[in-house]
Amino acid sequence: MPVTIAAIAAKLGDAARRFDIDVLPTCDSTNAVLLSRAEAGAPSGTVVIAEEQTAGRGRRGRTWFASRGDSLTFSLLWRFAPGTAPAGLSLAVGVAVANALLRVPAGTQSAGAGSPCVPGMSLREQATALKWPNDILKGGRKLGGILVELVPGAPHAAVIGIGINLRLPAGMPEDVRAASATICEAGGEVDANDLYAALLGELLTTLEAFAAGGFAAIRPQWLAHHAFQDTRVSLSSDFGPPRAGICRGVDVDGALLLEVNGRVERILTGEVSLRPA
Numbered sequence: 001m002p003v004t005i006a007a008i009a010a011k012l013g014d015a016a017r018r019f020d021i022d023v024l025p026t027c028d029s030t031n032a033v034l035l036s037r038a039e040a041g042a043p044s045g046t047v048v049i050a051e052e053q054t055a056g057r058g059r060r061g062r063t064w065f066a067s068r069g070d071s072l073t074f075s076l077l078w079r080f081a082p083g084t085a086p087a088g089l090s091l092a093v094g095v096a097v098a099n100a101l102l103r104v105p106a107g108t109q110s111a112g113a114g115s116p117c118v119p120g121m122s123l124r125e126q127a128t129a130l131k132w133p134n135d136i137l138k139g140g141r142k143l144g145g146i147l148v149e150l151v152p153g154a155p156h157a158a159v160i161g162i163g164i165n166l167r168l169p170a171g172m173p174e175d176v177r178a179a180s181a182t183i184c185e186a187g188g189e190v191d192a193n194d195l196y197a198a199l200l201g202e203l204l205t206t207l208e209a210f211a212a213g214g215f216a217a218i219r220p221q222w223l224a225h226h227a228f229q230d231t232r233v234s235l236s237s238d239f240g241p242p243r244a245g246i247c248r249g250v251d252v253d254g255a256l257l258l259e260v261n262g263r264v265e266r267i268l269t270g271e272v273s274l275r276p277a
Helices: 005-018 030-037 089-103 175-178 192-213 219-225
Strands: 020-022 047-050 069-081 129-131 133-137 141-151 154-167 231-237 240-250 256-260 263-267 272-273
Touching: 005 020, 030 047, 030 141, 030 154, 069 192, 089 129, 089 133, 089 141, 089 154, 089 219, 129 219, 133 231, 133 256, 141 256, 192 256, 219 240, 231 256
Parallel strands: 020 047
Antiparallel strands: 047 069, 069 154, 129 133, 133 141, 141 154, 231 240, 231 272, 240 256, 256 263
């Protein structure tokens, strides 16, 4: 079904008043568009949805592949009270995404639909795992990602970019395809309007909780979705060789807790992967 502001607003109900939604046929990057609008004074709750992104990007400058009809891509501007610390914000957003995917029912089976869903089932088994700091996992593969960028000159304002694979684009490189998952893989379709409404509704709830209590208020939910809790992992980064340890979750600021030789260390940046057996 086509993505429309009216359909999303109808599904959001009263919460629609908290958002100012714009749907673009195409753009380079929803984060780039919204950062520009934020600097020009766009209000909190501004949302930019793109049916196609030509220069989508992820964390650490990686490319996000998003062709028309294959991806759900949008950015949300949220302005917090001055002095609000953004530590752990991307993790809090991950909780909102995971919770939203649990709420959305799959559609009916349709012949020829790429990456279909199981009719009548929620996405409970599709995307409930979170990988620090910003990945949404399904079956150990990447279903979606989050990119949070602070507005220049306004550190209490953030542009939150979210991308989720509905199906895998034909032009996606094979190595990326092998590590990627999609929303649906067994029959039917999901209405993108349902997904956008569920995501915005959960983001509203989560961001209000974050504003009131920081990441500490949301941390238990994140740990409940954590893909690698108390699991042996390897940590690779740009600053040194890979390191092995046991993942003990995250602290109240969103830092990864890695136990190495009986000592727990706080990790602020890095790429976590499950250590091979």
